[in-house]
Amino acid sequence: MPAPKNAMEIFRLLDKSNCRECGEKTCLAFAGAVFQGHRTVDECPKLTPSEIEQFSGSPSGGPSIEENREAHLEAMKQKIRKIDLAAATERAGGRFENGRLILKILGKDFSVDAQGNLMSDIHVNPWLAAPFFDYVLNGEGVTPIGQWVSFRELKNGKDRYPLFQKRCEEAMQRVADIYTDLFDDIVHLFSGRQVERQFQSDISVVLHPLPKVPVMICYWRPDEGIGSSLNVFFDQTADRNLDIGSVFSLGAGMALMFQKLALRHGFVEN
Template sequence: MLAECPDLWSGSFTVCFVAGSGRCSMNPIEVYKKLPRKNCGECPQKTCMAYALALIKGDATVEECPHTDEALRKDLSEYRGKDWRNTLIDTLKNDIKHIDFNAILSRLGGIDKDGKIMIKCLGTDYFIDRNGEITTQGHINPWIKILLLHYIKTGGVGEPTGEWVSFSELKSGMVKETSFRRDCEEPLRQLLDNNREEITLMIRRLGGREIHHPSADHAWKLYALPRVPVLILYRMEDEELNEYGESHVRILFDRSADRFLDVESLVFLLEGFIHIISRR
């Protein structure tokens, strides 16, 4: 049996092997040994080991390696895992088939485009039809599909209140607070410390605007989703402002954020934001 720890936006995975069962739980090193091990870079994976990992978790196909023959492909196909993300996407697609798009359009801040809902997420326009199919101009990561379908399924209630609260003040936020600080606030602090001007430019490209805030040297308001505004507060390193002299980042949400996404989805949404601006 495989246990997966995904880096949601980059697509990389840490794969842990649990004692258990049969061929499907084969160690990727054993799969790697079956490969030509040329590290040619001709498949979508960078190395043969990465290909072995991707094959086991269902992210790669046996046809992608150009240096395997029919016999080897048949052998490798027995180790290819099923990507559980696609199963979840199919479930969410089925769930939203029963939703009246006209009823939720304004609640989600979407726009009707020829019978599809257009939703802007982190600066990109996505189009979702009534069958849950999602299109955009570029590549769509499976995780963004899950996020958008979940946003539609939740449906939202009310409007943003204009009251900013910390992540821990949202429903069930205290349970995930440590993860949110580690995976969202701390990486953003490091990015701003290293290159504030460039990160500011990236935030603007995603639709964010810099605003004045009394408790921060720099503050940005960003709509990660149409009904999910985010406030980023950055306090620069200054011994007079912080007893340790360290910089500090806080990410605040509108009080209504948990009506549109649960806290796990909000963590993922902000991890996506960090991933995008770190690829500058």
């Protein structure tokens, strides 16, 4: 489809139910946010992959979702070039070596130089790159206090929670249901740790996708006809170290990583 000329062209493709699953109050508000580049069209869970594809493969040269994401990352790189990386090190909870700010991301070194170039031992997943930049640029560097809250309790989290539930919690739950060693493997691969079971869950695992943004995943196995359940918790300070969009990306990005891990082990979701 040609690049939309206004928000109404995007609105026409939406299902107009105003279901709020994207976190906007109406489909029209969502269309406006997409048109202004604040949201991407794939954030409406009602659109099918082929409808999303219509936006992505714009023959007229309009920006695709991927291009929007790239432009966003490039803008953040530009900002990194203007800050003193060494001075940001302590706030970010990292170390500074050979001109690079190095942070532990899921147990692996992930670094950025003064030009904004990222380097990592793990694949630089764009879902994780944006929160990394946001954390370095805008995070307050608040130390976690050990109080776990859900995504919807974080600042501005309530409206976006339905989409977070779908893209992060439900996606992780589907993986955990088929891949029984998931939690042992993520503890091992991503330097996580099993903690005392929280909220009467069967398994509670804490991971550090950013040094001062711990994430706790709690899983309840299916039991006597009751389905399984999975919830993701953040430290109460998470919204001071990251904005809610980045917290969302982190959760959705981790869910994608788990899905890939499951695939690599031969587990395929129904």
